[in-house]
Amino acid sequence: MKKITRVALIASTMTFAFNSAFANENVVNVYNWSDYIDEKVLSDFTEATGIKVVYDTFDSNEILEAKLLAGGSGYDVVVPSASFLARQIQAGVFQKLDKSKLNNIGNMWDVVEKRVDGYGPLNDYSVNWMWGTTGIGYNIGKINDRMPNAPTGSLAMIFDPNVVSKFADCGIHVLNAPTEMIPMALSYIGEDPATTDPEVLKKAEAVWAPVRQYIQKFHSSQYIDALANGDICLTTGWSGDVFMAQYAAAEANNGVEIAYTVPQEGALMWFDQLAIPKDAPHADNAHKFINWTMVPEQIATATNYVWYANGNLASQPLLEPDLLSDPSVYPTPEVLETLYTSPTYNAKTQRTVTRTWTKITTGQ
Template identity: 30%
Template sequence: MKKKLQNLYLLLIVIFLYAPIMTLMVLSFNSSRTRAKWGGFTGKWYVSLFQDEAIMSTLYNTLIIALLSALIATVIGTLASLGIQSMNRKFRTFMLGVTNIPMLNADIVTGVSMMLLFIAFRMNMGFSTILIAHITFNIPYVILSVMPKLKQTNRRTYEAALDLGASPIYAFFKVVFPDILPGILSGFLLAFTMSLDDFVITHFTKGPGIDTLSTKIYSEVRKGIRPEIYALSTIMFVTVLFLLFLVNLKPEKEVHEKDGTIRKPSRARHTIRLVVTRVVPALLVIVITAGGFFYNSKTKISGSEKVIVYNWGEYLDPDVLDIFEEETGIQVVYEEYETNEIMYPKVQSGAISYDVVCPSDYMIQRMIENDLLDEINRDNIPNIKNIGQTYMDQSKAFDPENKYSVPYCWGTVGILYNKTMVDEPIDSWSVLWDPKYKDSILMQDSVRDAFGVTLKYLGYSLNSTDLDELNEAKNLLFKQKPLVQAYVVDQVRDKMIGNEAAIGVIYSGEAIYTQKENPNLEYVIPKEGSNIWIDSWVIPKNAEHKENAEKFINFLCRPDIALKNFEYITYSTPNEAARELIEDESIRNSKIAFPDASELSGCETFKFLGDKNDAVYNELWREVKSK
């Protein structure tokens, strides 16, 4: 009975450890882009993976940074260990304590402090800053691995070698180095692993156009991880599993038989040992080097012109960037963010000189008020004529004279419901408080969206700053919380497609995509009104390539390019010339993508309410989430 329980316990551990990995591997062969729907077996994501320059360059960056930082940190850490070992006991204890601080310190403290250091020295964030940061936090781990081996060495042997006429360097490499080599190798592998796996420090020290796998996957989580990432993760897991198998397959030793003969290790075992110790490291170096040459050749643009773009994730067709580069010869350095609140402090700090940014309405107002934006020369953007006057007028709510922004996408926030799970037509926010849909309601995990929905349901403005109205909305959210299945962002898309919930608060662009995947879903703008939002292109005041930025904005306002983006992201375009080019009449006249003015009569645009009121909203939202 005891053995059965032990086996059961071991089985449960294996399931908890490997079930998520197996799920990931299965999803890498799912022909549907959404995890909520099985579309049949396919290997196309593996083909797409190696054709995706963004992912492959991210993989290359991850490997080269890990390899270089581990090598440099190993050299510095080993030399530091030798220096520390030669100190007297008091100073040695002090120095070991100092080197242990970075390992005990929180990663976020190290990341923020490194970022502030780079800003203070006016260093451009990018590959070099990540490398320096990784070397810095890797050195203590190398010291931790080398110092125990140094303590085990016999100093008298080294001194004896010197007495016999050996030079200090020769004596070190012949006497000391072989003894501490296992510690050096362990330190290198530990540093390589730490660098490969790091997210927090990389997140704070990276610049535009540079990503590692950790930061890339993090940026994808909020918008929905692409199947190509599943494929890459599967390849990495299988590769590591294979290498671990080889490493743990111990080579045979020479065996002395009773008759005095010596049985040597088999050739297969010798080959495995050779592969593990020599071939695999050599292949790693070759792959990284070759990948660097390939990546540089693919991304090299003639001339030194460039434009640095900061945009929402999955908010622009990648082919558009290639077309722009081919037509203009201007290289696009592209970086993505997840929320306005993540974007704002990076632009405000001035650590990175972005040329073009795509904030939402209320954030544009905040950036204007804080003098972070430069006026756009509309003479350099003749294609702005394609933007409908309606959207230019709506933009005046946050950009009164249309001097700082050019509309890019717009949409509404509404209710998406499953007609097979909801037995009544929905036209009001009140359904989000209906007890019969308990555990089947999805709410947006966003302070302004959650309070905006509730305030409109109560008949107030979604830009209310009245404390009584805000507390009334908070209490209503408290009342709703037991009915909510989950507070989500883009995950509402997959959950609704997979019939995991009956009702969800969603953005109109996401609703169009979900209906393609699940025809039982219906979208409605509630009668009480909602949020109508506009995301627009702006140029920060510290932009270094303003003319290129205006060329980029003008290019995106071209009808064929605007259409291409609309078909890729499915969010409504304010480009009326592009709308006329939409071939599918059902999409061109879609009430979701292009609702009538009557449906928008009760809709408002979010406004920046000031830092004080923002703090009030955030505090009330924390109370709701923590209760």
């Protein structure tokens, strides 16, 4: 017992030493998604405030969450998606934002704030960085070759065996994201995608089962490259990732043309939120950083660069016109009505969801 205490003591002293070494410096440790900012936003922040930004990136909510739940991550600002953030708040990971330090908060868009509120008291703990939809990405040429009148605006592209089977030979990927792919199947059969009823959730299995054989892979990042290179022709994907593939294909000039659609049955609306962990070593700088991201010019620079919509209303006049008018980035008010948000499942329902998903992806 004593030994364990000593080890724990040494470990905590080391963490303390680590934290305090950084606490003395005028820095802010930011942990954000990869390819998600124009670096100019960071250098301008340092120039304006003298605070150095230590910028690290991750590529999945799960990795971020594992670090946060282990405790003592050392980060001041992190960017989880809303459904993950809701649970992490319950686990006691985050501190409430001190709104008195965020004088730019009036720039934020109430439409986004209202949707985010559907996940729980997220607006007390976070502000929006970017948001988007989970829809369908496809290779225009290859889809047209195989099915000239393909229902590209509909989830039938994925869930109708008569349609999806035609594209099996050119490669189909599906996101390996149970909490998004199961609601997607439910919205196709007209069930409430936001349901938390395990019996309804299990219905998704029967929707995926007949089309599983046509899917080459369930993966959440490989589809970007694969779509851009023409290795696959159809995927479910996150809006910005598909745009990235579109951009990469155009840059490579390889004859691949990519399109993204928000399916007419509705699509999941996701939000990546800036939040401050409870044990952030520089909470004050973290507030300054978050406040900086709410300056319309700054977030507009980022959005113009990464091509994701943001939750800052005042930044909209500063966006590139063809970005703001692109309905796949900023959906029209009518389409916005059809978008849904994913619910936060309790531990038991979460297990049902992931077990159902494992059954779908592995056939086991």
